[in-house]
Amino acid sequence: MAVGLGYNPSLFTEQDRTDFFTKLSSEAKTSGKTVTRKAKDGGIEQVTTPSLFDSKAFTESYIWAKATLGDAKDLPSTALKTINNVKTILKAYGATNLSNQEIVKFGTDIASGALSVEKFKTDLNAQAQKYYPAYASRLAANPDLSVMDIANPIIKIISEAWEKDPSEFTLDNPDVDKFLRPDGVVGKVPPPTTAEIYNWAIMHPNFDKTVKGQNMARQLGVGVAGAMGWGV
Numbered sequence: 001m002a003v004g005l006g007y008n009p010s011l012f013t014e015q016d017r018t019d020f021f022t023k024l025s026s027e028a029k030t031s032g033k034t035v036t037r038k039a040k041d042g043g044i045e046q047v048t049t050p051s052l053f054d055s056k057a058f059t060e061s062y063i064w065a066k067a068t069l070g071d072a073k074d075l076p077s078t079a080l081k082t083i084n085n086v087k088t089i090l091k092a093y094g095a096t097n098l099s100n101q102e103i104v105k106f107g108t109d110i111a112s113g114a115l116s117v118e119k120f121k122t123d124l125n126a127q128a129q130k131y132y133p134a135y136a137s138r139l140a141a142n143p144d145l146s147v148m149d150i151a152n153p154i155i156k157i158i159s160e161a162w163e164k165d166p167s168e169f170t171l172d173n174p175d176v177d178k179f180l181r182p183d184g185v186v187g188k189v190p191p192p193t194t195a196e197i198y199n200w201a202i203m204h205p206n207f208d209k210t211v212k213g214q215n216m217a218r219q220l221g222v223g224v225a226g227a228m229g230w231g232v
Helices: 014-028 055-069 077-092 100-112 117-131 133-141 147-161 174-180 194-203 211-227
Strands: 034-038 044-048
Touching: 077 100, 077 117, 077 147, 100 117, 117 133, 133 147, 147 174, 147 194
Parallel strands: none
Antiparallel strands: 034 044
């Protein structure tokens, strides 16, 4: 995973590895179960893996902190978990242009109590009103509303029409963004209706690749052939 994030795993010392596994187990034990498995050195070790604990996300946050701060051992496990939550919140508001260092700072501030999650979301909501002016009034009227909340109906229409997993569509997806910001950050063009989004989706080449699209094309072909007196 470290390599995938652009970090050289050889830079982790033995102390780093021990610290990581200690924090991983500590955070996991808050809601999980412990399993025994064969250790890398041939011995036996116990690792806690609860169903609600995302060990991959926790590991990623640890690597981010190590790469950004140079030493992640001073960070409590709760801060590492919060860093991942911060990344999730940022994505929900379309704020994807922050550096790793800024994200880690937000995570540690929230974990330490210096910044509340509510204040963090309120600030992101205010920022989103500028970047997504077509929905500024809705965001202003609902402080807890995120851009992803607004985008979900759009994503639902497109993903169902194209028979794709909704998770494939993020706020920076061009097809989603064009409906959230039809004229960029100008905000003069009104948001599209659900009917307009649906009609666009079924006219898109991606719809032709779906089972429904191919069935509709086949039925249309049969209808045309029948109307022209051809046997089908």
